Amino acid sequence: MDQHTIIPPHGVARSRYMPKTRLAVSLLFLMNGFVTGSWAPKIPEFKDRLGISEGVLGLLILAFGVGSLVLMPIAGGFIARMGSQKVVKVTAVLLSPLLLLLTLLPNVWTAVIGMFLLGGFVGAMDVAMNANAVEVEKSMRRAIMSSCHAYWSLGGLIGAASGGLVMAHFGVLPHAILVTLVCLGVLAVAWPMLLADQPHPDTAKQKLRLPMTPLPWLIGLVALFSMVPEGTVLDWGALYLRNELGASVALSGFGFAAFSATMAIMRFAGDHVRDRFGGVKTLRVCTLTALVGLVLAGLAPNAPLAILGFALAGVGISNMVPIAFSAAGNMPGLAPGIGLSVATFMGYSGMLFAPSLIGFVAEHTGFAIIFTSVPILFIVVLALSRHAVHADPKGHD
Structure with missing residues (x-):
């Protein structure tokens, strides 16, 4: 069919x-x-x-x-x-x-x-x-x-x-x-x-309890390591542009704006891409794109190039979390609400708490090193990307 x-x-x-x-x-x-x-x-x-x-x-x-x-x-x-x-x-x-x-x-x-x-x-x-x-x-x-x-x-x-x-x-x-x-x-x-x-x-x-199988937690790890970089850009991108790359107050806001704009645009396009290429391939391409974007932002010698890096990171990160959530809701043998509660819990805890820790570290290292190092998390996402096959509805006909 x-x-x-x-x-x-x-x-x-x-x-x-x-x-x-x-x-x-x-x-x-x-x-x-x-x-x-x-x-x-x-x-x-x-x-x-x-x-x-x-x-x-x-x-x-x-x-x-x-x-x-x-x-x-x-x-x-x-x-x-x-x-x-x-x-x-x-x-x-x-x-x-x-x-x-x-x-x-x-x-x-x-x-x-x-x-x-x-x-x-x-x-x-x-x-x-x-x-x-x-x-x-x-x-x-x-x-x-x-x-x-x-x-x-x-x-x-x-x-x-x-x-x-x-x-x-x-x-x-x-x-x-x-x-x-x-x-x-x-x-x-x-x-x-x-x-x-x-x-x-x-x-x-069944009694309400957290799943004992590893698969939903691995998908949760994908959501976590996709949302930590997102939270880092949203909370610290403007300060990085302003303090370390000498951007004006007006220009420093463009990092967040560029990231948000490309993310929104690509989320509207993401379903068609995933239907065409499947969850695994889409997640891998998105993750690599986000990795290149954040490394570019971290190594950029000036604000315009860093803003371009943030825009590229927005293109990549845009569809990583939706794919993780679709996969979490389609775990074999697990109710959608249980898998999703694990993925959302882990993902949003990264958004809420990791930026605070990153801010503490950045006081001693600077944000350039942070934005160059955070993409290491994407390597874990790539290693787990084969589990994104569960994001494809056609896999559960």
Whole structure:
């Protein structure tokens, strides 16, 4: 059977069914990214309103990360028992009003709880929507994960770009109310179209526990070593350009911009590439491209060449994580939610905690050595790349 053949459930029109489920899960990625992006411009006001220092703010942001890492595995267990559709609906509903809640919290102690919940439900919804995307991929027999992640990036861009403008013209509380209403509106559109997956009967009866087989952890390692370099560029790229390559304040921002732009563009193209060449070959080419890009950035004698390196790294890194997540959701003998919870937990822990360690090391070595050395992680990704065969839906017909 051709890998692009769509097999809808009994009684559902073939021409209409799958495009709707793909649209629905894409909207959820857009919504999750929108909430995350909308939070960024609120941070200065949040800090001033609570009267806290940068150090306390750092601890609150850490509570966000801890919330994500705590609720991600829990979400994976519920997905294994109930299916991704139910879990993603619950987590999306609970996430929608959380920015409004953070706007109304009166002190730092309640803010700790609010940040934990925000990070927790952003992360839990992330696992559930990735699991639903895996099920849509299986039903369509083609890749969609990269474009889903592109919609997340687009949602983040919309949230971050609009947040400051809305708060400046209408105020902080109206902005939070608007974000909540937009989320509920997007959710209302996606709600009836979401793919209704069902857990395997044997899986549903199992106790919630982490997998004992090595394969999901190896895929998790691919996600981890793909996301550590991403977090390094996002957190330290501008400082490297400014302090070590003498870039102006304006030019130093172009490193992140170039990286983000090529990443978003290639994520929209990534599904077609993976359908054409398969997960293993696509992952290998992407990893090599990212490796060359980061080494170029680290060895660059000037800012423009480093920015070119970051842009090339964005091309490569763009589809490494979506491929890892698709593979994690297609582990043989393992429920999608369990494999995905391992991959997202490991990957996002790299994004959240590794840049802090890298910043400490860079104080003693400089960032040029960091950007030249971090690509060593990609060698491990290349060594494990054969496991990306599980990312191909056609491999599970």
